[in-house]
Amino acid sequence: MKKDKPKYKMIIDAAVVVIAENGYHHAQVSKIAKQAGVADGTIYLYFKNKEDILISLFEEKMGQFVQSIRTRMSDKTDAIDQLKILVDSHFNMLAEDHHLAIVTQLELRQSNKDIRLRINKVLKEYLVLVDEVLQNGVDNGVLSEDLDIRLARQMVFGTIDEVATSWVINDQKYSITDLAPGVHTLLVKGLRK
């Protein structure tokens, strides 16, 4: 499996750094290769093309992110608590890797429609997780019984994403993790019974 070879991860990590530091449109394959310490051609032994690097990057980073949230949620049954873990985890992930934060919140959004559609597929897992939490809340009578799950999920994700993007645009000047309680409170108030 190519994904397990060390160079696969090296190239993805190099891509994160190069995109974060140079911006999406100046992240040439040759720069990523140089950062990864391999030849340009080597990239193509591990990735089909440049798009494939970006999509893999997102899959790799986002995939493990959803997994880790699920794990941390596993001992909570209350939707409110689960939502807290969700917000905390999301902000923590961004705070832990500033380069990745820039890449996911700003740079990757400049990619073309095709890539964004593929990225959205990965994102879907995250949105499904949000839906599950919300449905759980409704089922257990914690959240409004007449909650429109889809709208509610768009509020949850839209809010978290907008808070995150603003934080990155403002050069990550303040602590985003400190904002988690406030965001959680605000969301819960809107969703609660």
Place this chain on the structure above:
Amino acid sequence: MKKDKPKYKMIIDAAVVVIAENGYHHAQVSKIAKQAGVADGTIYLYFKNKEDILISLFEEKMGQFVQSIRTRMSDKTDAIDQLKILVDSHFNMLAEDHHLAIVTQLELRQSNKDIRLRINKVLKEYLVLVDEVLQNGVDNGVLSEDLDIRLARQMVFGTIDEVATSWVINDQKYSITDLAPGVHTLLVKGLRK
């Protein structure tokens, strides 16, 4: 004033159509010129360069949008009512021009940093408007007195934007204007005292 000449608007409208139909990266100046029914060179009598078309497009469309919301809000004093107008107007604007919806929600976000910075300046006016509404609500005791205006604004804008983007990504299959009441209710519940 160039902005008042008919060709200025013709070119901007042509740009909206071409970008929506071909995607940002395949919207060549020559295509825009053809769509507008003018020669390539004519574009440059009205715009400094290609970037200038995109920025002007956003300024032209978004600028009048903020103005029109302010006008429609003018006889409302209640923040809840004002928020209703905001959500309604935002969704209406997108629903009225499907091409424009694609351009603002998807395509223009692929532009480079310079353009996005200029676009953000225009967007700022919108965010200031949201802040004013929220502050008004707090001052008049309609909204939570301990509301964090910045977070609240990010929830309002993040939610509206996410709902809009999802609608566009799903090919505008359903009526976005029908979602306005639900979104408004959800937001107000989270913000209210």
Place this chain on the structure above:
Amino acid sequence: MKKDKPKYKMIIDAAVVVIAENGYHHAQVSKIAKQAGVADGTIYLYFKNKEDILISLFEEKMGQFVQSIRTRMSDKTDAIDQLKILVDSHFNMLAEDHHLAIVTQLELRQSNKDIRLRINKVLKEYLVLVDEVLQNGVDNGVLSEDLDIRLARQMVFGTIDEVATSWVINDQKYSITDLAPGVHTLLVKGLRK
């Protein structure tokens, strides 16, 4: 006759100023028109095309220059004296119109081969004049009887032109007219019997 109409001369003078101040490659027809105080299209009522402006410019300025030297030479019979007038006049002409000096010594030389060939035709009158002076000197025994007139003319013109060009390149910092006696002495020594 178009050449006698005031706008004809206005456009040529405007061209000299615009080329001197902006450089040959940035001297657009529209700039020349603006400087001349006429519309772009008006240029084409007096000149066939842009090349025609440049060639006419040279003809106009250089033609009257050769005439004026001939006039001033008319009472001299000695080739040495005539050469003195030639050098003096040439340098004086350049010193009197700094814009014209830049145009003839630097900018017009960037024109393409076709224009330069046409310019050379005008220049030929000047070279014929030099030839006449030299031939006169040889005939009257003032200059070497075995002088190769063509080579001698190339030395005379080449030297004067190089001195002039160096002066312009050095921003006309020093007085070029002060150099006339030295140049004359140097040339005469090489040519004299």
Place this chain on the structure above:
Amino acid sequence: MKKDKPKYKMIIDAAVVVIAENGYHHAQVSKIAKQAGVADGTIYLYFKNKEDILISLFEEKMGQFVQSIRTRMSDKTDAIDQLKILVDSHFNMLAEDHHLAIVTQLELRQSNKDIRLRINKVLKEYLVLVDEVLQNGVDNGVLSEDLDIRLARQMVFGTIDEVATSWVINDQKYSITDLAPGVHTLLVKGLRK
């Protein structure tokens, strides 16, 4: 070192041919690439941009020219002899490569100010060499003790350059090398004590 790779020289030689045959303004990069037998993009592996080709062309050809004159002069101490080598070498170089003669005497002079400034830097080495020869002549009492070195150098260079340019304009119809003795004699007579 890029300059030592075969393609570097191939591209420069191709540029000489293309510029000589098509003229400066019709020497597109694609033509040069085709003549050199490489892809357009390959040009940019060896040169920063089109200007860089032209400047490198001049540096490469002119640089080695000054070196070769210095070498050939090394066993001469008499300024008169040195001047003979200078004139001979200069004309020989032009006679040996008709394409290069066209490029240096006519086409490269159409380049814009930036390129000409860079070219002049290379030319300066040549002028310094002339100055050294002249100063040597004055110091050793061979040339006039009151010689204005700058004027004298301008005469030497201006004459050689004008003879060369005339020869190229006249389609190199006659032998320029045959003119060397006459030019040398003429110059020396003007400079000698």
Place this chain on the structure above:
DNA sequence: TATGAATGAGACTTCATTCAT
């Protein structure tokens, strides 16, 4: 596996010239 030199398609912009008014 790994390399990296070579490829070549594709688009923005300028500006001389025209022509309807």
Place this chain on the structure above:
DNA sequence: GATGAATGAAGTCTCATTCAT
């Protein structure tokens, strides 16, 4: 005669991808 808005051809350079070594 005079205007000036409109035209449209044409060329440099980038960078993802390949393939001989």
